[in-house]
Amino acid sequence: MTETKQHASGAEARRRDSAATKRALLAAAREVFTRQGYDNAGLRDIAQRAGTDKRLIGRYFGSKENLFAEVVAEAYEKMLLSAPEATHATAVALLSGAEPDNPDGLLLTLRSASSERAAEIMRDSIERTCEAALADALIGPDAVGRAALLLSICAGVHLQRNILHSRSLTNADNTDRLVPYLKAALDAIAATPAAAPAGDSVDQSPQSD
Incomplete structure (x- = not known):
């Protein structure tokens, strides 16, 4: 050689x-x-x-911060998202316990959230990746805020079912019955909001005597 x-x-x-x-x-x-x-x-x-x-x-x-940031990015990479066309699949996955390849992401979040710096790193990662990607898939106003709500619902169900092991959510007999309710909740946020009728607006301008 x-x-x-x-x-x-x-x-x-x-x-x-x-x-x-x-x-x-x-x-x-x-x-x-x-x-x-x-x-x-x-x-x-x-x-x-x-x-x-x-x-x-x-x-x-x-640094430790940079190492944590890379761990967080990897842990959140396959976070379960609820795009408008996938609300039924998301509801089924959440209620059946079908988790992403990295189910420890929520535990990582919970156990590090008390640290101000760690919380900042996690929040930035979620906003730049998961939240931004989901917001791009939403049509209509307040897409970023609606994306944050969808992520919060998914995280909450995951916490209740897979971390706290809620008996109501881990009961296999309940899964099929609860899917339509969860899908409806996701749809209410993911669907394009209907324009509010003009008569529903509230005039909050000061009233003259």
């Missing part, structure tokens, strides 16, 4: 090792952040779980 080929082979091996190390750190960080929350998670613990040196976190991510 020539010197040039040896150098290229060595560089490729280092890139593969770097990618593998970064993936291991992300996986370990996700586990630790989900279990302990942002404030209680230690970089040494994360590095030990990844089987690597703590200093590599600084090399690959720069």
Whole structure:
């Protein structure tokens, strides 16, 4: 093997090792952040779980905040969205317990929400990705606000059913009966709002004597 080929082979091996190390750190960080929350998670613990040196976190991510931001982006990547044409499928998935590939996203959120900085990172991630994507799929006014409402409903049902294990929502006999109610709630927000009749407006201008 020539010197040039040896150098290229060595560089490729280092890139593969770097990618593998970064993936291991992300996986370990996700586990630790989900279990302990942002404030209680230690970089040494994360590095030990990844089987690597703590200093590599600084090399690959720069800081604990940046590492958490990447974990959050990955955890929220497949968040269940309720686009207008998919409200029935969303209702079925939520009530049947069919979760995305990353069901720990809500636990990560709950256990880190008490940290002001972590909450800011999570809020920014949701607004830039999930909320923005859903708002783009909505027609009519207040799309961003309606998108936030849809995400809140989905997160609430997920919390009640899969984290708190509500007996009413985990009872298999209830699933088919409850789907139409949840779909109707999602439809009420996802559907294009009808224009309010002129007579329904309330004149709140000051009245003269």
